[in-house]
Amino acid sequence: MKLRRSVAAAVAAASLVLALAGCTTASSPAATTPPVSVGASGELRVFAAASLKASFDEIAAAFGDENPDVTVVPIVYDGSSTLATQIIEGAPADVFASANEANMDKVTDAGMATGAELFATNTLVVAVPAGNPGAVTSLADLADPGLTVVLCAAEVPCGDASQTLLTDQGVAVTAASYEQNVTAVLTKVAAGEADAGLVYATDVVGQDVESFVPDGADAVVNRYPIAALRDAGNPDAAAAFVAYVRGSQGQEVLQAHGFGAP
Template sequence: MIVTRPLRALTLLAALGILSAGLTGCAAPAETAPPASASADILEGSITVFAAASLTTTFTELADAFEAQHSGTTISLNFAGSSDLVTQITEGAPADVFASADTKNMTKLTDADLQKTDPVDFATNALEIAVPPGNPAGIADFADLATPGLKLVVCAPEVPCGSATVAIEKSAGITLSPVSEESSVTDVLGKITSGQADAGLVYVTDVTAAGDAVEGIEFAESAEAVNTYPIVALKDSTSPDVAQAFIEYVTGSAGQRVLAAAGFGAP
């Protein structure tokens, strides 16, 4: 009995030592394994996006959301008529991404070989008649826009919304006599909301964005000139990774939800 108790104690101590070593051995890999690196997924850089005026509301929202997801990025936005934007880019204005309200102006850019990749279509849009609240001129359809004395404002023919207007005129066999041709769709809307026009032709999305400031009148002839919106990264982008990521965000599910809520059609 005097000998057995020390042996049991020694045996217990040995067993505890073996167990401790085993536990230490199991823990070692976790202590020495390198931590997972997230640096490869972090975007950093600043880009300038040239976008059609009709994208002002949606692209402002998308840029804010993109920056919130990627805190190391900054997006500057330049909105104007697509024809003005492509002219600025071809003349050397620094830009990383171009989003056009039609394919014709995008073709001007690709013909100049300024794109980094192929353009991607991301939305469609159609025209709608916009009138002041209460529709004081009593506009009911597209033909009413040719009423003598009506103060009608449209986009200039070289601007996508103006090109669509010309196409609808030809298709419907109706000649319009606008009092003003503007360089962007937002300028047309401004003439209406300021009381300088009885009616104007803008995009469905512009009427939606204007809220109670205008009333929208749909017309069947608008189906004859639906504009497709393409987007592309530019060859001289200083932050090509950020530019491409933003394009993927616009064309992805999050961007498409924002565009659809604003009234844009699918590409």
């Protein structure tokens, strides 16, 4: 399989994303027009999956420009399971954006959120350092004991998706490390500390790595839900931000970063 640079891989992966419908956590697809925030002010605290960093930083800046009375506190990014635990344990947050439905369900089941809505989808790619020193060209190559492979830990969305993909394709991998978020996996690959890793298509955009879409990736799609939290200190701003993410302006940013539609 011929390797492509990261942007090409992300575009190819995005074309594989399925417009899945029907789930217990999330409701209807994203809105097509941007919301109007009326009277929103004060600080807004957002907890978001690590894979959302580039897109949500851009969205937060645009949201702040359109809502000058709202101060978006620097967004907290981490693995969705870590963030869900922190929210359940009482960390102050107004909005939670998860990289999968399972971790949003934890927050919802704890009574911390209601009405979560899907806003994006994502698929996996195999990332390798620039130049591909390990000569990795297929998912099956990750089983080579002579290669250093890093994966996300099973409890975080990228790890759950990675294990599903590997199992579906009959590939057994002994990873050198299991990271708590997808950013850590990509960092090790980009630094040449690993020969390969499984990350999201969106993570390789603009990065100094090479990547390819492995067989079976189209069947393993992460669906991203977002919700304003029940104990939000700023419920008006939280609702406005959620609507902005799901509106046309937020969706344009997400798709520019390689995310698929919800």
